Amino acid sequence: MTENTPTRYHPVQVTLHWLVVVLVFAAFVIGKTMSGQPNDADKLMPLALHMGLGIITMIVIVIRFVTRLKLPKPAHVSAGNPFFDWVGKAVHYALYLFVFLMAVSGMSLSVQTGLPSIVFGGSGSPLPADFFDFAARMLHGFIAPTLLLLVLLHVGAAFYHQLALKDKLFARMWYGK
Numbered sequence: 001m002t003e004n005t006p007t008r009y010h011p012v013q014v015t016l017h018w019l020v021v022v023l024v025f026a027a028f029v030i031g032k033t034m035s036g037q038p039n040d041a042d043k044l045m046p047l048a049l050h051m052g053l054g055i056i057t058m059i060v061i062v063i064r065f066v067t068r069l070k071l072p073k074p075a076h077v078s079a080g081n082p083f084f085d086w087v088g089k090a091v092h093y094a095l096y097l098f099v100f101l102m103a104v105s106g107m108s109l110s111v112q113t114g115l116p117s118i119v120f121g122g123s124g125s126p127l128p129a130d131f132f133d134f135a136a137r138m139l140h141g142f143i144a145p146t147l148l149l150l151v152l153l154h155v156g157a158a159f160y161h162q163l164a165l166k167d168k169l170f171a172r173m174w175y176g177k
């Protein structure tokens, strides 16, 4: 850490972080809600929304990862324990990976089931009888709870820093001098 090491993330990184939070939350809630719905015409709108949000999420997470490599960032915070510090770093990388895998598995499923032309192209073809007939649906369904677990660990750790260690961690992911 030098004199020039910032104390908070770059505003671009802050904006992309909170954008990913909103996008993943929305994609997750819509995904969970529509997965219980029958595969009829009423499902086209939630599918379009979910797929659109999922694709935007993938673009944003890739941009955030690339800009993270280029922009100055604050030093890692320590939880005062080398194991927790290691887990902290690993969870951050895993979050990028699992958001990416979530989107890629969703896109594979949509290609396997011809969704782009049905949902966005107005082809009029019926939706597949059951998405679970396709391997990518299993993957998408397994990655979702893993991502949820990672998010819970991430949020739990952030609150632990803020409230128990009182190291003002939240300020690093917000705007300011």
Ligand code: HEM
Pocket (backbone or CB within 6 Å): 024, 027, 028, 029, 031, 032, 034, 035, 036, 037, 050, 051, 052, 053, 054, 055, 057, 058, 099, 102, 103, 104, 105, 106, 107, 109, 110, 131, 132, 140, 141, 142, 144
């Ligand atoms: C980060 C992005 C994404 C998140 C968080 C997400 C989340 C979810 C969740 C939670 C489910 C329900 C899983 C279950 O209950 O087992 C789901 C289902 C689904 N998702 Fe995604 N998804 C994302 C991206 C995508 C993308 C990019 C596509 C396609 C382009 C897509 C297509 C689908 C489809 C077709 C289903 C199946 C719905 C059903 O079974 O009726 N998802 N998604």
